[in-house]
Amino acid sequence: MNFEYSEEQLSIRKMVRDFSKEVLQPKAAEIDEENRFPTEHIPKLAELGLMGIAYPEEDGGVGADAIAEAIAVEEITYSCAATGSILTAHYLGIDGLYLASNKEQRKKYLVPGCKGEKLFAFCLTEPNGGTDVASMKTKAKLVGDDYIINGSKIFITNGAYADTLVVYAKTDLEKGAKGISAFIVEKGTPGLTYGAGDDKMGIRGARTHEVIFENCRIPKENLVGHEGEGFKIAMSVVDRGRIGIAAMAVGLAQAALDQAIGYSKERVAFNKLISEYQGLQWMMAEMSAELEIGRLYTYYAASLKDKKEYRLSKEAAIAKLFTAEASNRIVHKAVQIHGGYGYMKEYPVERLYRDQRILEIFEGTSQVQKMVIAHQLFK
Numbered sequence: 001m002n003f004e005y006s007e008e009q010l011s012i013r014k015m016v017r018d019f020s021k022e023v024l025q026p027k028a029a030e031i032d033e034e035n036r037f038p039t040e041h042i043p044k045l046a047e048l049g050l051m052g053i054a055y056p057e058e059d060g061g062v063g064a065d066a067i068a069e070a071i072a073v074e075e076i077t078y079s080c081a082a083t084g085s086i087l088t089a090h091y092l093g094i095d096g097l098y099l100a101s102n103k104e105q106r107k108k109y110l111v112p113g114c115k116g117e118k119l120f121a122f123c124l125t126e127p128n129g130g131t132d133v134a135s136m137k138t139k140a141k142l143v144g145d146d147y148i149i150n151g152s153k154i155f156i157t158n159g160a161y162a163d164t165l166v167v168y169a170k171t172d173l174e175k176g177a178k179g180i181s182a183f184i185v186e187k188g189t190p191g192l193t194y195g196a197g198d199d200k201m202g203i204r205g206a207r208t209h210e211v212i213f214e215n216c217r218i219p220k221e222n223l224v225g226h227e228g229e230g231f232k233i234a235m236s237v238v239d240r241g242r243i244g245i246a247a248m249a250v251g252l253a254q255a256a257l258d259q260a261i262g263y264s265k266e267r268v269a270f271n272k273l274i275s276e277y278q279g280l281q282w283m284m285a286e287m288s289a290e291l292e293i294g295r296l297y298t299y300y301a302a303s304l305k306d307k308k309e310y311r312l313s314k315e316a317a318i319a320k321l322f323t324a325e326a327s328n329r330i331v332h333k334a335v336q337i338h339g340g341y342g343y344m345k346e347y348p349v350e351r352l353y354r355d356q357r358i359l360e361i362f363e364g365t366s367q368v369q370k371m372v373i374a375h376q377l378f379k
């Protein structure tokens, strides 16, 4: 075991922290208020190499390790959880190609994705169920040299903005999970349209849309892996992606703690700074303890991600479950420490409180993480 940061991890933390504070923080409240996708951030994330930071250089990435990726997501989310979500959703899209695409697909799609020239979306969830993936209804039928896709996906982060969508659809309706296949669909393909966009509680800048396929015809070369491998690919992607959500939770929790400490050192009650009251100090001590435990375990789970063949389901689920739920407790306390002001939009903790809630829902709810952990315990 080695608990030291590498030089590279430290320099990535500094670079992303500076960028996050200078570029993302000043716009975070505005994109939340306007419910606006921050298109302007994408080329900047790309310029810093963040769109494919942990992917190999030959795939267009930077070749940093997965801990560095977690650090980057944490630092981005510290200032703007919506941008953290846009980035982690992009990773979910490219990760399917990293794990399962062929040489031509890597060159045509994965490389521009990792370089950040193309934004990705991951299209799995359907109106009838996000947890029960195998019940999906979207179909892909091979007709001549093309697949024709029909169906719809909901809540798709980056969906309406992505250049490249990785779509999971059934090629065999009789086979349940084994009938699911993965496809690449390019923006602008006839038959690909979007719903109006969701009006969300938090991470409002990370716009989500329904993505609709009506006789959407794509070349058969856009099948990723083989027919029937889609479920396996999607589950590996979400396992690995959960570390990104854990990193988001750590970044958001750090922001909540810093806001709470800062506010407590300014606010006076009964002629004393509220930071001098032990009751509040203990709340912040608890916040710090949960945050640091979550951070350490997230980095541990991330370190396993570098072992591409290692199935990290349990560790990723533990990291996501713990950090998502801990960040809820942490941000709850941060609002409490702000008193009435914490309930007002002029204080960032109000946004953090709303942004936090999604961490316990997407990429598998907390209940799903417990199912995954229990499955590993009893298999």
Ligand SMILES: Cc1cc2nc3c(=O)[nH]c(=O)nc-3n(C[C@H](O)[C@H](O)[C@H](O)COP(=O)(O)OP(=O)(O)OC[C@H]3O[C@@H](n4cnc5c(N)ncnc54)[C@H](O)[C@@H]3O)c2cc1C
Pocket: 089, 122, 123, 124, 125, 128, 129, 130, 131, 132, 154, 155, 156, 157, 158, 200, 208, 358, 361, 362, 363, 364, 365, 366, 367, 368
């Ligand atoms: C902001 C946002 C962004 C998203 N981005 C994407 C994206 O980019 N791509 C994508 O594909 N999806 C995305 N999603 C979808 C997200 O992953 C799903 O919403 C999530 O997995 C839950 O699925 P569901 O909403 O269908 O809830 P359901 O599956 O209907 O679950 C409802 C409730 O039942 C519980 N439950 C379900 N099954 C069980 C069980 N067996 N045992 C115990 N409890 C159970 C759940 O924990 C939950 O509490 C996004 C969602 C949101 C809100």
